[in-house]
Amino acid sequence: MTVQTPNGFTLDNSGRRIVVDPLTRIEGHMRCEVNVDADNVIRNAVSTGTMWRGLEVILKGRDPRDAWAFVERICGVCTGCHALASVRAVEDALDIRIPYNAFLIRQIMAKVLAWHDHVVHFYHLHALDWVNPVNALKADPRATSALQQSISPNHPLSSPGYFRDVQNRLKKFVESGQLGIFKNGYWDSAAYLLPPEADLMAVTHYLEALDFQKEIVKIHTIFGGKNPHPNYLVGGVPCAINMEGDMAAGAPLNMERLNFVKQKIDEAFEFSKNVYVPDVIAIGSFYKNWLYGGGLSATNVLDYGDYPTSQDDKSSDRLPGGVILDGKWEEILPVDPRNPEEVQEFVTHSWYTYGGGREDIGLHPWDGVTDSHFELGAGTKGTRTNIEEIDENAKYSWVKSPRWRGNACEVGPLSRYILAYAKNVPYVKAQVDDALDQFNHLAGTSLTARQALPTTIGRTLARALEAHYCAQMMVDDYDALIANIRNGDLATANVAKWDPATWPKEAKGVGLVAAPRGGLGHWIKIRDGRIENYQCVVPSTWNSGPRDAKGNIGAFEASLLGTPMVNPEQPVEILRTLHSFDPCMACATHVMSPDGAELARVTIR
Amino acid sequence: MLSKASSPYFGHNSFMFPDPLTDLASNDTTILVLGIGNILWADEGFGVRVVECLARDYVWPASVRLMDGGTQGLFLLPYLENLAGLIIVDAIDFGLPPATIHEVHGADVPATIGARKMSLHQTGFQEVLALLDLRGCSPRRLSLVGVQPVTLDDYGGGLTPAVAALVEKVGLRVLDLLRQDYGLDIAPVELGQQLPGLMAEAVTQAAYESGRPDAETACRHGDERLLARLKDAS
Numbered sequence: 001m002t003v004q005t006p007n008g009f010t011l012d013n014s015g016r017r018i019v020v021d022p023l024t025r026i027e028g029h030m031r032c033e034v035n036v037d038a039d040n041v042i043r044n045a046v047s048t049g050t051m052w053r054g055l056e057v058i059l060k061g062r063d064p065r066d067a068w069a070f071v072e073r074i075c076g077v078c079t080g081c082h083a084l085a086s087v088r089a090v091e092d093a094l095d096i097r098i099p100y101n102a103f104l105i106r107q108i109m110a111k112v113l114a115w116h117d118h119v120v121h122f123y124h125l126h127a128l129d130w131v132n133p134v135n136a137l138k139a140d141p142r143a144t145s146a147l148q149q150s151i152s153p154n155h156p157l158s159s160p161g162y163f164r165d166v167q168n169r170l171k172k173f174v175e176s177g178q179l180g181i182f183k184n185g186y187w188d189s190a191a192y193l194l195p196p197e198a199d200l201m202a203v204t205h206y207l208e209a210l211d212f213q214k215e216i217v218k219i220h221t222i223f224g225g226k227n228p229h230p231n232y233l234v235g236g237v238p239c240a241i242n243m244e245g246d247m248a249a250g251a252p253l254n255m256e257r258l259n260f261v262k263q264k265i266d267e268a269f270e271f272s273k274n275v276y277v278p279d280v281i282a283i284g285s286f287y288k289n290w291l292y293g294g295g296l297s298a299t300n301v302l303d304y305g306d307y308p309t310s311q312d313d314k315s316s317d318r319l320p321g322g323v324i325l326d327g328k329w330e331e332i333l334p335v336d337p338r339n340p341e342e343v344q345e346f347v348t349h350s351w352y353t354y355g356g357g358r359e360d361i362g363l364h365p366w367d368g369v370t371d372s373h374f375e376l377g378a379g380t381k382g383t384r385t386n387i388e389e390i391d392e393n394a395k396y397s398w399v400k401s402p403r404w405r406g407n408a409c410e411v412g413p414l415s416r417y418i419l420a421y422a423k424n425v426p427y428v429k430a431q432v433d434d435a436l437d438q439f440n441h442l443a444g445t446s447l448t449a450r451q452a453l454p455t456t457i458g459r460t461l462a463r464a465l466e467a468h469y470c471a472q473m474m475v476d477d478y479d480a481l482i483a484n485i486r487n488g489d490l491a492t493a494n495v496a497k498w499d500p501a502t503w504p505k506e507a508k509g510v511g512l513v514a515a516p517r518g519g520l521g522h523w524i525k526i527r528d529g530r531i532e533n534y535q536c537v538v539p540s541t542w543n544s545g546p547r548d549a550k551g552n553i554g555a556f557e558a559s560l561l562g563t564p565m566v567n568p569e570q571p572v573e574i575l576r577t578l579h580s581f582d583p584c585m586a587c588a589t590h591v592m593s594p595d596g597a598e599l600a601r602v603t604i605r
Numbered sequence: 606m607l608s609k610a611s612s613p614y615f616g617h618n619s620f621m622f623p624d625p626l627t628d629l630a631s632n633d634t635t636i637l638v639l640g641i642g643n644i645l646w647a648d649e650g651f652g653v654r655v656v657e658c659l660a661r662d663y664v665w666p667a668s669v670r671l672m673d674g675g676t677q678g679l680f681l682l683p684y685l686e687n688l689a690g691l692i693i694v695d696a697i698d699f700g701l702p703p704a705t706i707h708e709v710h711g712a713d714v715p716a717t718i719g720a721r722k723m724s725l726h727q728t729g730f731q732e733v734l735a736l737l738d739l740r741g742c743s744p745r746r747l748s749l750v751g752v753q754p755v756t757l758d759d760y761g762g763g764l765t766p767a768v769a770a771l772v773e774k775v776g777l778r779v780l781d782l783l784r785q786d787y788g789l790d791i792a793p794v795e796l797g798q799q800l801p802g803l804m805a806e807a808v809t810q811a812a813y814e815s816g817r818p819d820a821e822t823a824c825r826h827g828d829e830r831l832l833a834r835l836k837d838a839s
Contacts, residue, residue, distance in 0.1 A: 058817065060818045061818045062807075062816055063816075066807030069807040069808045070808065073644055073645050073675060075676060214682045214686075217680060217683070228672075228673070228680050229804065
């Protein structure tokens with residue numbers, strides 16, 4: 001049957017159905033079903049969050065000043081951005097202005113997290129959708145060295161001997177039968193297009209990324225007092241500044257510690273500049289004819305905006321927020337998270353109920369309801385406990401469907417980069433144009449930003465560029481922090497409203513963060529000093545959510561349409577595009593999987 | 606009653622929270638006792654609670670580090686490289702009766718964690734061990750003390766009574782391992798002695814479990830479909 005969705009996509013579920021469950025190399029669990037036509041082109045896609053999450057309900061009645069410590073535990077990768085959104089929401093509700101030092105320190109911590117998350121995502125979770133590590137064993141290390149020097153002449157690790165050593169290490173690892181981290185691939189698939197020397201370069205950089213990622217997070221220990229699970233504080237940051245303080249471990253922030261922070265920021269800057277960004281451009285150029293996966297990003301994108309230079313001025317956001325609809329890059333609409341008509345969540349196709357015949361309405365997060373209701377549609381194949389094929393005409397996901405004024409939007413680094421590019425933010429404009437020049441030069445193409453950005457490759461490129469922009473912004477935040485401390489301002493926390501006796505009887509607030517996976521919002525209602533309602537609308541909910549009451553499809557489903565598969569039994573293309581969103585289903589939904597199957601079960605019907 | 610909110614400033618305890626400027630260099634003389642799991646998922650929080658209890662009740666020498674690893678996966682790499690010893694405490698599906706203590710050592714540890722994964726954090730942690738191996742910096746000695754959970758599907762819940770009753774016992778087993786494998790005798794704290802906590806006050810076992818909203822406010826049912834599959838598998 002062919003259906004035209006209101007947001008402009010054509011769905012046809014008449015062809016063969018392919019089920020991928022679980023989708024591997026993501027945080028959390030999800031299932032994806034697609035229909036392919038006679039030419040193995042995807043014509044229908046169904047994204048199902050298979051886990052339940054109830055963070056909202058367990059926060060009810062807790063002390064709002066403690067919420068950050070709970071939300072930090074939602075999942076293993078998004079700790080800091082949830083904690084930050086939480087303290088921002090409480091401060092917004094109680095009208096607490098944090099000291100300038102605290103503002104800058106939080107800015108640096110958020111960017112460390114984004115940088116780290118993007119690097120780990122690309123090398124650890126996404127690269128293997130493009131890179132074949134088994135093929136790297138066939139590489140001539142001299143060819144890898146030449147490739148490295150041509151794409152990034154400033155990276156010091158580039159000799160043939162260096163690449164030969166890595167190749168030997170990899171060979172030993174593979175021969176010992178411990179394919180380990182590399183074991184769940186479709187390494188014989190013709191969907192892999194890199195020559196062996198590029199595969200070896202990427203695997204080598206994967207190891208370099210692992211070496212470096214542990215360095216950058218040390219900044220969290222310095223500012224957050226501890227790691228893992230750095231501390232956050234409503235009203236500021238939990239570290240004191242004492243520039244004359246002693247050098248003992250655990251001392252307050254002093255010059256020695258700040259110099260260490262600067263050194264790590266500089267190292268991060270060099271890595272994203274010389275390794276991460278050039279890798280994405282070079283790998284992308286070998287896939288120049290694989291410009292699929294854009295989906296919703298070609299028309300509708302959203303972000304709340306973040307990284308302001310001035311604490312009280314939203315217009316100073318270095319990644320500005322807004323909404324673009326229908327691909328109109330020249331018309332950026334403002335987004336107001338407080339307006340009950342704008343951000344709303346729908347549960348028509350989600351395993352929740354709003355009760356009282358309100359199944360098809362959208363609820364603003366302040367009025368949000370998290371009440372689970374699991375039922376399967378009449379068209380479901382299989383049994384309740386072993387679903388062979390889900391019925392997308394009924395409820396089919398544990399993820400809700402967020403909409404902006406009823407419109408499905410994509411969120412994430414790509415959305416932020418499309419918004420910033422469309423708004424002519426100079427740094428972003430230069431970055432994108434430079435990257436495209438290099439891509440076009442390597443690939444022999446002449447793609448424009450409008451053609452190249454709304455693709456799977458564009459999504460992966462935007463994430464790399466954003467990581468590097470974060471490194472640049474951290475340098476600026478650091479300089480501002482040192483200047484402010486030198487001016488004699490040592491305050492890091494505003495505790496004037498620490499005591500709940502100073503709070504109004506009722507208050508509500510919203511905390512927004514440009515989280516690595518996209519715009520994140522926490523909405524809180526406080527009554528009599530306790531949490532009355534708490535709703536997190538997380539980026540992966542925007543992207544992975546099911547259809548809404550009107551039949552608009554979300555970003556995951558849209559991104560897969562029209563993609564040809566080399567071999568439907570090896571769903572490399574589905575993984576490649578869905579991974580490009582960096583899905584965090586642990587945040588979008590939440591429960592463990594009872595089976596340990598790592599390799600996705602692919603079923604074709 | 607409002608639970609006591611975390612105080613606005615936190616003490617820094619360097620033996621528990623390694624100082625990035627100085628302490629990580631000493632990994633090769635350190636034994637790490639690492640509790641992993643998600644405290645929001647009932648018995649999944651077992652490992653973290655054992656380490657929380659050890660940190661509270663004993664006086665620790667500089668050569669032993671205690672850590673609440675949560676579900677952090679790759680974020681834990683810097684603390685795991687080149688260790689003299691690693692003792693992991695976790696709730697694991699060993700295929701044993703609920704609330705049974707089980708122990709494995711050396712090469713059996715990654716295999717055990719990988720064999721029957723119930724939880725997200727175990728996928729992540731098995732990879733972390735594989736990466737240590739690939740990069741030649743695995744711990745010189747490795748042990749896992751685990752417990753077979755009773756339930757994991759109670760989101761927002763604490764340890765079940767049967768598993769909670771094993772926290773102290775498994776803590777004592779960790780002390781035995783430290784004595785037997787590393788020659789360390791760990792002394793209990795003096796009466797009334799208060800040590801800095803391992804985690805934010807709000808998520809310590811007592812505060813977390815006593816502050817839980819009632820079943821009326823916070824629904825207690827999870828994902829029926831997955832729960833049914835879990836029962837099928839067992």
